[in-house]
Amino acid sequence: MPRPEVQAPPEIFYNESEARKYTTSSRIIEIQARISERALELLALPDDGVPKMLLDIGCGSGLSGETLTEHGHHWIGCDISQSMLDVALERETEGDLLLADMGEGLGLRPGVMDGAISISAVQWLCNADKSSHEPRLRLKAFFGSLYRCLARGARAVLQFYADNVKQTEMLVSFAMKAGFAGGVVIDWPHSSKAKKSYLVLTCGTSSVASLPKGKGENGEMCSSDDDGDDDESNDDQTVGTYGRNRSNKRQKVNKKNGRGKDWLLRKKEQMRKRGRDVPADTKYTGRKRKTRF
Amino acid sequence: MRLLTHNFLASNVKGVSTGYPLALEVAKTSIKEVELNVDFLRGILPKIDWRALFAATSAAGFPELLAAEQPPEAELFAEGAAAVEGSAIRRLHHALLEIHVEEGTLVCPDSGRSFPILKGVPNMLLHEDEVRH
Ligand SMILES: C[S@@+](CC[C@H](N)C(=O)[O-])C[C@H]1O[C@@H](n2cnc3c(N)ncnc32)[C@H](O)[C@@H]1O
Numbered sequence: 495m496p497r498p499e500v501q502a503p504p505e506i507f508y509n510e511s512e513a514r515k516y517t518t519s520s521r522i523i524e525i526q527a528r529i530s531e532r533a534l535e536l537l538a539l540p541d542d543g544v545p546k547m548l549l550d551i552g553c554g555s556g557l558s559g560e561t562l563t564e565h566g567h568h569w570i571g572c573d574i575s576q577s578m579l580d581v582a583l584e585r586e587t588e589g590d591l592l593l594a595d596m597g598e599g600l601g602l603r604p605g606v607m608d609g610a611i612s613i614s615a616v617q618w619l620c621n622a623d624k625s626s627h628e629p630r631l632r633l634k635a636f637f638g639s640l641y642r643c644l645a646r647g648a649r650a651v652l653q654f655y656a657d658n659v660k661q662t663e664m665l666v667s668f669a670m671k672a673g674f675a676g677g678v679v680i681d682w683p684h685s686s687k688a689k690k691s692y693l694v695l696t697c698g699t700s701s702v703a704s705l706p707k708g709k710g711e712n713g714e715m716c717s718s719d720d721d722g723d724d725d726e727s728n729d730d731q732t733v734g735t736y737g738r739n740r741s742n743k744r745q746k747v748n749k750k751n752g753r754g755k756d757w758l759l760r761k762k763e764q765m766r767k768r769g770r771d772v773p774a775d776t777k778y779t780g781r782k783r784k785t786r787f
Numbered sequence: 788m789r790l791l792t793h794n795f796l797a798s799n800v801k802g803v804s805t806g807y808p809l810a811l812e813v814a815k816t817s818i819k820e821v822e823l824n825v826d827f828l829r830g831i832l833p834k835i836d837w838r839a840l841f842a843a844t845s846a847a848g849f850p851e852l853l854a855a856e857q858p859p860e861a862e863l864f865a866e867g868a869a870a871v872e873g874s875a876i877r878r879l880h881h882a883l884l885e886i887h888v889e890e891g892t893l894v895c896p897d898s899g900r901s902f903p904i905l906k907g908v909p910n911m912l913l914h915e916d917e918v919r920h
């Protein structure tokens with residue numbers, strides 16, 4: 495079976511019967527729960543036991559959000575498929591739901607979310623499902639709005655299924671252009687079935703530290719009851735680190751103007767003019783921050 | 788939709804400046820009790836737009852629930868306040884997390900565009916010509 499994204503637009507593919515089928519398959523429930531656990535781990539929230547406010551993008555019927563609930567967090571989920579959300583309502587998921595298209599940009603106030611996950615959804619943005627769809631513009635709107643709605647230092651972890659390397663690069667490059675630092679972590683890269691890619695993004699850090707290591711990178715295989723152990727190594731080996739330090743040519747041009755303090759002050763002034771609530775400028779504004787990886 | 792979510796939501800319609808706060812028209816609400824967590828409230832408070840929250844509680848039919856101005860943190864987070872019926876923190880908790888808007892409308896303050904809320908789910912989908920790009 496080809497992947498759903500190539501069959502029909504999401505709001506058509508995930509119709510009532512598909513939404514039900516999806517959410518009653520014990521195999522899917524288990525896989526989505528496992529991916530969500532891993533995404534939450536990669537989100538690396540502070541270990542303080544305080545519930546956080548998270549976003550679940552492409553939340554569907556709430557399988558991924560349930561993992562967030564189990565960990566005590568509050569969440570807002572958005573999805574483009576009414577049928578998937580209907581199943582989420584039936585299942586009485588704890589999160590608040592929005593019917594929304596991430597490609598239109600997320601309608602959220604700046605800096606409010608403590609983190610975001612997306613499980614098996616963002617690859618849809620690489621398609622043009624309507625004549626009015628231009629994937630590049632939709633990716634730009636999505637990553638730009640995601641960056642804005644996250645609190646400084648917060649992370650987004652987006653697990654996705656790319657058709658090819660080009661799609662992965664496209665997702666990464668739009669994330670970087672939006673201002674994120676980070677890259678792709680690949681678990682079980684040697685298994686065609688178990689392989690999972692996570693775009694791990696940090697908001698508002700000035701340099702890129704290392705990414706967590708993917709699971710099963712050393713060739714060990716994933717079995718259903720063995721998630722492999724990724725703890726034995728302190729080695730900071732990463733799987734594709736991107737970010738402003740390894741920016742593409744277009745960003746280098748930008749860099750001449752510098753995204754430093756001046757750029758930030760200009761930007762803040764712009765935002766004030768647009769009527770946004772912008773923190774006052776202090777001696778800390780635009781200061782380099784320690785990375786949190 | 789909880790009022791906490793409403794407090795974070797903005798309209799994304801092309802041409803609007805902030806699209807915030809969305810005016811709330813409420814036809815039906817429900818109450819679902821959840822456990823109060825002081826640390827969560829302490830963490831979320833700096834992100835709350837109190838005026839928008841106050842307006843939303845009134846629109847949802849609870850005009851007396853919150854003070855029009857945010858109470859001082861010393862009052863909200865006073866030792867033992869969470870255990871006191873009717874305390875500022877209990878009211879805040881109730882407003883943010885227990886009141887759900889089931890049916891109603893959100894109205895963009897800049898464009899006047901309205902977004903229906905059905906079965907607790909706001910429909911934020913835009914028409915082609917409303918998308919920013
Ligand atoms: C494979 S399902 C995953 C659902 C859920 N995250 C889970 O883990 O079970 C992918 C979801 O992405 C949603 N989706 C696809 N394109 C979207 C878009 N542009 N905006 C919002 N959601 C979208 C689909 O409607 C579908 O519910």
